[in-house]
Amino acid sequence: MIETMDAKKSLVIVLTNVVVLLLVGGATVVQACLPSERAALLEFRSKLNEPYIGVFNTWKGQDCCNGWYGVSCDPNTHRVSGITLRAESEDPIFQQAKRSGLMTGSISPAICKLTHLSGIIIADWQGISGVIPSCIANLLFMRHIDLVGNKISGVIPANIGKLHRLRVLNLADNQISGGIPSSITRLTSLSHLDLRNNYISGVIPRDMGRLKMLSRVLLSGNKISGQIPVSLTRIYRLADLELSMNRITGPIPASLGKMSVLATLNLEGNLISGPIPGTLMSSSISNLNLSGNLIAGRIPNTFGPRSYFTVLDLSNNRLQGPIPASITAASFIGHLDVSHNHLCGKIPTGSHFDHLEATSFAYNSCLCGKPLGNCKK
Template structure:
């Protein structure tokens, strides 16, 4: 009898453990009730008492069945979306009930086009959150001021929304952050001066906002930074020469800002840089004559500035330059012969004061 009782009790206990707690289920249902997804029917799977089994996009810890992940992508290769005849679309808002899921490590609600409202401020109380990805919606309001409390966060992606306000100063406390994408919003103010404290960051993408001020010198201290995109803002000041000394920086987009001064030689001497776009600023002076047989760029775009002088002949010695745009400056003199010039179109040199030679029709 005791053995039978023990077996039944153990089985019942296992069944309870393998079923998500009622508090987690209630939080998910409240989250669901704030959203409308009319085409794919993904929330039709959110039925029954066990949110750990067959609830689309929900994952649980196998040990205690606590909810640890919500992954809902409107654009993905998932079968339920690939086979749908309708465009993925979801509207509504992000319910603060999410903050009850205190074991959550991953929250991805991305590319649904119609989700609006604020990011719940209480989301900063989730101690285990590692990934917060809300790209491609219509979220408004500001980034929560206490975002820096998410000490385990590695990915913060809120790109392509309608977020306003400043970059919270506390963001520099995200010591594990590796990927930061705030692009395509309406964020204003200056980049925090001590952003260099984000020592683990490899990508900083802040494109197309309303950021002002100068490029913080501390950003050049981020050893792992490979991609920096500050384009299409209102950033002013000079380009820090230290950017050219960053050891793993590969892409540098500073175009469409209000930068002035000369182009630091170090930028074009950095053999690790692959893409440099400094176009549509107010840069002056000469194009640095620093090109060698180790120079390798996929893109150099310096168009729409106030650069002057001749085009350095050393450019012809470069190992590879895939795309070069020097248009709409004040360059003068003969375009050097040889590669890469013989592969470039006239548009790369148009709008200058007195350039001549191939590929332009103007004869020297």
């Protein structure tokens, strides 16, 4: 009986030691990143040059998941999940970079070896050039791509539509050319699209309305042509639509004024023609900029209590007729500009107009009244 008890104790001790060894061994595995991912990060880093403040000084040692600046890992798998290098960060190290010098170089295709990468932010350095590696479309866990504020050229990868988890695509303020890939309409999780201030040409894909999660579409400052796709007006979450300073033609879809949450509509500096849809004057839009187009006809007489404009800019068009009397029924108008048109008649009076200067009404055919000269009797 004593021998049996001793045997059981020995077995328990052996099993306990095995469990401890397994736990220790497991901890060793999850404490260090994969050698292949460490090698990929170092290859990625070799294409970048930041000699002034040493952003990459911490990229040393065997464990790239521990203390490597800007590198984050999944706590469960310990695979590299994110790279965040943003020059506009509030972190003092990046504030110093703005004073001392900026990062240069290019984005190495080695980044595509990080197969579990869900986010890459290399933003506001102003000096990163080269192209976006086409293989980035193979990183199927990707949720966030932010390369804003650099000198990246080339095109948007044609197969970017493969990134079904992608929520943010920000390539603004670069030198990207070519068109918007048709595959972009397969990014059904996308909520933020920012391609402003590039050299993007061609048309907006007709079926952009498939992207039901979009809340911001920012395409200003490019060479985009064609008409505004009506399908955009079916994106019920869309709050900001900025298409200014492009080469867009055709009319303004009336259905834009029927969107429930659209707050900003900026179409400034295009070749848009036709009339202003009456729906825009009594919509949810509070920032409406239609200036610098070929819009003709009259300002719609459809203002009402729902009309709330922080900005209403209709300047530099071909509008005729009077400023409609219903504009006094609007609940608020902050900034109003109807200058450089062919408007005529008496400027309505009321609290909406008391703060406006003559420049808001200048260069029209025959507008009169405060703040311009008195109307002839």
